[in-house]
Amino acid sequence: MTWFSSPSDVTTRLAEVGYLADAATSTTAFLAGALEKPLLVEGPAGVGKTELAKAVAAATGAELVRLQCYEGLDEARALYEWNYKKQLLRIQASQGDDQTWSETHDDIFTDEFLLTRPLLTAIRREEPTVLLIDEVDKTDVEVEGLLLEVLSDFQVTIPELGTVVAVRRPFVVLTSNATRELSEAVKRRCLYLHLEYPDAEREREIVTSQVPGLEDKVAGQLVATVARLRELELKKAPSIAESVDWARTLIALEIGDLDEKAIADTLGVILKHSSDQERAIKELRLRA
């Protein structure tokens, strides 16, 4: 199966499921499908990295398998694990019979006792699959080694069973906030996309498509204000998710005009540090 037929096909099909991609995103996503290579997406929090994977899954009718990374993630939780309890039961149950140990041994290392975790699940699936490896920078360095085999050859080696090779290569998306530099080896195997905050026009489209019922005028004011805030040196600049939240807040509060007072009153929705809020109030002369 080909995932997409051209970059513009990506744009239209992602737009149908509510993800407005820019040209670079479309081209890169198309290439990830066409070359069957994993796609590493980096960028600040809240610019739609995870959403991209979800949107690809939705647009192509594939199932999303998600591996959420965290510090201390190990093989047993990323790849596979043997179901020890079940194996123990099997051994105990066979004690009455005349089975030899070697038979029992062969018996307990079969598919029946294998607990597949996200990576193995994604590789074994025969239907189209989008594999999302989320926040890969949170893992320890060792896990990257584990990912290498999966990402370059789409195969997993289980000592007792042999090598499991993907029947159908999944569309792999790795996301990272770049808190840690990933190893060269992982990066070499991936296509790379850096997502940034969208330009004013695209952000406006995103906000209005996510929040129906938002007036044009308010949407324009909102996007302009968010853009101005991002120009300030803030600890945490407002993300797309936060501008959408803000739009919802404005609707809930029935604010029809985003004037300085309205901005100051609802600033907490988009700025989450008190020093950021102080800075915004000072620089934008709110409540001057």
Place this chain on the structure above:
Amino acid sequence: MVRSGLLDRHIAFLEALRGAGLSVSLAEDLDAIAALTAVDWSERGTIHDAYAATLVKKHAQRPTFDTLFDLYFPRLVGEGATSLGDEAGEDADDETVRDNAQALADFRAELLEAMVAGDEETLARLAVEAVARFGAMPGRGPGLSSWSAYTALQRVSPADLTEQIVAALLAEGRVDGEAQRSAGRRVGGFTRRVEDDARRRIAEEKGPDHVANVAVRPTIDRLDFMAARRSDVEEMRREIYPLARRLATRLTQEHHARRRGPLDFRRTVRASISTGGVPLVTHHKPKRPHRTELVVLCDVSGSVANFAQFTLLLVFALRDQFQKVRAFTFIDHVHEVTEHFRPGADVADVMADLAASTSHAALWGRTNYGRAFTKFQENHADAVGPKSSLLILGDARSNYSDLALDVLRDLAGAARHSWWLNPEHTRHWDTGDSAATAYGDVVPMVECRNLTQLGEFVHDIL
């Protein structure tokens, strides 16, 4: 086999990227080729994105990539499709009319308008025009002519338009500081465009390889502190907190990996009872974290001010990694600045405070390391003790004054560790009034010219 020029160009482009510090492997090279065969060749933007997706794996390298891509796959050739204005036909052979006081004034008026409106398309066209009109350097023969962004920018001098842009933006209802910043950014953007276009034209005449070797600026994390322009300084400042965060994460992870202390024998044996005396799980004593106090002595004279500010900011962003941090700035007199770095304080405010406090660090205004060290020992000797590490930042240029090596030796002796970071290239040490070797004999001196080196150093000492 017939070799197409395209393959040669592709390989030359890759070589240039490698030369500029991007690690492009053979695997990525092949990926790029595969990607190019998969996409449509009719759009330059798509080709650009395809190359970017396969070859650039670090966002910081993106500007370098963009510059080189523009060199090897130029947006337009020569004057491009848009000729110079409407009257280009009649003036084409008459350089004087294209470039005189009236033409310059008209051009500047048009530029101002475009800058105020933030009209990217017009600005791109004007940048090309600026180089063509005001940056041409006619040579003595064919192939010897050249283009100079410097001349073009001197003539047009977009920086002088800043005030007018600010005024126009203020009239639009923008606020003061904000208008200043956006005006600065627009002028900076135009400057960059002019430079890009001059580079493109030179590349057209002399070949891209020549330009790639001499004219491409390093990425922001490899840019010299001393060579940074104002727009670069702002960009670097934005890099400081992410850098500190990356460093802190890396440190926690590394400490985490090494955290297992010595074996706790009693606990291990006690736990083994449940497994019939077999010590399946070993228990370890927790390792006590070891944190030092850090004392930073920082030269803030004009020549090294940028470097000093970045290093101070980074040290304070990493303050959790130390037990205590105290910072002093000096030129010829010492002044404590620790209180400016309140937790959660705003970076821009801190920078402003630091700049303001520079005046306290100077009595005479000329850098004098010897006097600064002596004063430090007199007034703040209590700061340096056996638990503290001493970090000195400066270029060791002391205006030929007394170096006070004994005082520094005492200070270094009192501290647990001491380092000296010098923002100058090693080859400039000991030239002129630099006392690098003399001081380097007392306190180990390290070259630290850019954010990458700074990050590496801080990581190593922790």
